[in-house]
Amino acid sequence: MKIKLFTLVLIASLLGCSENNNEMIEVSSPESKVKVEFNINDTGQPYYTVKYNNGVVIDTSYLGFEFTNSEAIDSNLKIMTADISSFDETWQMPWGEQIDVKNKYNQLDIKLQETTDLKRQLNVVFRVYDDGIGFRYEFPEQEGWAEALIKEEHTEFNLTEDYKTFWIPGDWDIYEHLYSETMFSEIDAISKRDHPNLAQTYIPNNAVNTPTTLVGEKGLHLSFHEASLVDYSDMTLGVDKENLKFKSILVGSENTEYKVKRSLPFNTPWRTIQISEDAPGLIESNLIVNLNEPNKIGDVSWFKPMKYTGVWWEMHLNKSSWDYGMEQVDGKWVDTGKAHERHGATTENVKRFIDFSAKNNIGGVLVEGWNTGWERWIGFPDREGVFDFVTPYPDYDFEEVTNYAREKGVEIIMHHETSAATETYTKQMDAAYALMQKYGMHTVKSGYVGKILPDGEYHHGQYMVNHYNNAVEKAAKYQVAVNAHEPIKATGLRRTYPNAISREGLRGQEFNAWSIEKGNPPSHLPTVAFTRMLAGPIDFTPGIFNIKFDEYKEESQVNTTLAQQLALYVVIYSPVQMAADLIEHYEANPEPLQFIKDVGVDWEKSTVLNGEVGDYVTIARKEKGTGNWFVGGITDENSVSLKLDFDFLDKNQDYEAILYKDGPNAHWDNNPLDIMIEKLDLNNKSSLDIKLAEGGGFALSIMKKASE
The missing domain is CATH 2.70.98.10 (Beta-galactosidase; Chain A, domain 5)
Structure with missing residues (x-):
């Protein structure tokens, strides 16, 4: 320095x-x-x-x-x-x-x-x-x-x-x-x-x-x-x-x-x-x-940027549920033996995701709905004491899952939904983080859905600013990285506390699953890239292949093309990137899945090739440690034609590339799955003309050729 x-x-x-x-x-x-x-x-x-x-x-x-x-x-x-x-x-x-x-x-x-x-x-x-x-x-x-x-x-x-x-x-x-x-x-x-x-x-x-x-x-x-x-x-x-x-x-x-x-x-x-x-x-x-202070927590090599899958999107599609199905008997919540058949966080289901991740160069599996309390948190004005962050449901064998993941070289990502009951979470933080440390878990996704308890406080006031930051500081002592949802906004503290890896803080992918009226329009992400993303990393959860998901929700859809879903892995930055769709949808589309398998998550450098706020943007990123490049471009509801120059590539180096682009009839609503995949040879003198469909995009993986 x-x-x-x-x-x-x-x-x-x-x-x-x-x-x-x-x-x-x-x-x-x-x-x-x-x-x-x-x-x-x-x-x-x-x-x-x-x-x-x-x-x-x-x-x-x-x-x-x-x-x-x-x-x-x-x-x-x-x-x-x-x-x-x-x-x-x-x-x-x-x-x-x-x-x-x-x-x-x-x-x-x-x-x-x-x-x-x-x-x-x-x-x-x-x-x-x-x-x-x-x-x-x-x-x-x-x-x-x-x-x-x-x-x-x-x-x-x-x-x-x-x-x-x-x-x-x-x-x-x-x-x-x-x-x-x-x-x-x-x-x-x-x-x-x-x-x-x-x-x-x-x-x-x-x-x-x-x-x-x-x-x-x-x-x-x-x-x-x-x-x-x-x-x-x-x-x-x-x-x-x-x-x-x-x-x-x-x-x-x-x-x-x-x-x-x-x-x-x-x-x-x-x-x-x-x-x-x-x-x-x-x-x-x-x-x-x-404008933030230097690293205060020292070595963070225990955290590895990664892609992850998980038990999450299926709940938003109503394929499964967060809660196990405990019932109220004589005023108490008990397991009556009538397990909820739709519960997502079961031992067997999570092992499916572990197998898929291990097979496809994906480092983690997020498990939501594993812990007790989900039956009671919505609609209860007093949410304090509802969630238990160390006790799993009966159909989730914590020991078996974590051992299985370790054998497969996959890390389980913990989930802590606090229901905005801050005192309950504060009291359990040490025990919850200690449990993670015991089982080698280094990443937690936290959530704060609902009005803040104690009453009268807001998510963005001084009380909660301190709560969020205290959680990050305490997590660091247990070698835990925090991906906060319903968070305080990012302000660059990831420099001071590098275990503050990512956060939500915007209308995420899940809004697309709730209804067309509540979904994100095609202009949303080309705007986010020049607004919210300036604050810091975003856990947006890209990679939805089943754009229309008529099997579960005919009234909802994702308002992008398939090619744009791939591009988001490069455009919307986060050191943790979810392959958010269901396993069966990826297995049915092995060719576009290849890009998710290949794309990096940690970068040596990044360059923005073009863009206009709210309209379109193209970003190229060089993967740390490999010298490979990945490029992603997205647009709003308007089609756009771009010329890409590859002068950012290393000189005197040949590359082989795979281009994933919108097909000739692609359209975010009428034909979102129209995608073309082609192989290219590139060097730093190459250029490429490419057209992005309405609500579309492209993704490009550029791999170094071995020296002859």
Whole structure:
């Protein structure tokens, strides 16, 4: 790792400067693409602006805080010192979209103090990269102020034009909404209520969740998010349509007047703006992970990125069930011997998945519905104490399954559905993780379906931010990696805690199984790639081959072609990728299954070949350790023709490739299974013209030829 660090202290550190006569403080990115300007106005209000290639991107935007136990900090401030420093390192991901990550920025540290009697101190730190900025507030240790009860954070992002905006509502409980594409001035988040059955929060403000991506009239791309969300509340962005301005709105609690409670000293999360001249640049940006602290848990070689199958999709198709079928007798839930014939997590069924995975280069099997409690969790207002995370149902032999998996070289992925009963899960975490460690299980999929218990808390408030992060820290002590569903959003903490491997936090594949009305339209994933995926890895569960699934649900379907389902293994990144369909559907389609067998999950580097937000995207990734490449491209409801250049391939190296593309009559609705498979010879001078059908895609495996 190479680090350069130096400090420039601005003139006399600006100490004692009049708040009415400050000169603008400027800091630019290493290549001067991005510039931040900071100052205070005549009333002592701090503000900043952002320029990109000398054009104003964020105009005068004010900063401040409102408290329940003290006066607001938003005026009567003066600049005490302003220091500029530079930093340059290259660090390595233990797993990820690439190995080497360049982290190079210039930093501005501003120390502010009130001119009033309280004389409270507040610092603002900006890190300026060539692909955007991050800034945070620092509350230093000081006399007379030991605790901050934050009622609201007032951070502004004042836009300079009416951007085309890709957004979901600022829901305090879920991120599982469809993205809307409107002009900024037309955002109406209050009326966007897609599915109130899933613990959705009524949205009291016209606000959006992050990441939110904006596209300007001249092609400038912005994405607003946050990094290193620790012991704080999720930030949503309130929308001032008339003044074209975002303003932070923190997620609160029904149990307290404040939204964040912190003892001084502390830092807030970073407020981030990714900036790019085109859509691919947003995906290639490492701003979010770079703004997080380095690895705190040490060696994580015990976690291996992998593909997995499992007992999951069959429940969404109603082929089987999560619950075993225990019955209530004299007010108690007991096994009456009438085992539920539709129970999915049986010893024999799981062994089927183990056999299939072992045969097809798939490293894991997820088992949902293995543990007691599934009969009681839906519809019961008091869900505390319902789930037991160490006790299996009678038809699931824990010892036999884990031994069988070990013999086959397959890892069982644990499942912990908490039903959002946080106290129950917290009490059982040590025992549950210890059980996993005993049987050599290194990955858990956790779930938090339902309203949070204790009552009055939200999935995205400070209480739950701490719960999610505490679970990851505790899991690391047992060598367990966490794939969280119904989670807090990703903010790059996978750098600090590499066992935070993936998460949901979007409308997943399961929505396609529920009904056509609730399914994801073809534009969903080409939007997700430039919005939600900017935050971090996504456990989307691709690989559905039986697109229409008329055998189980005639009223539902997946709204893509088969070729797009293959492409998703490359486009939508996660170090754990599920082959989500039923075994029998894969065995009936051995040729497209070959791509799932071949495709990697851990990458040496990635490059975005093309793309437009919400329309289409093509990504190429080089597999770590093999030198093989995989390419995936997807589109929305519109067909698109692309020309691919393969100059990203190694020079003087020949490759043999297999192309999986939409057939001539393919269409996401009319003919989703029309697929063509052909072999190609490629090198870094090759090019390829390819057409993606409506709702379609293509997948390409590119293997090195052996030297003659």
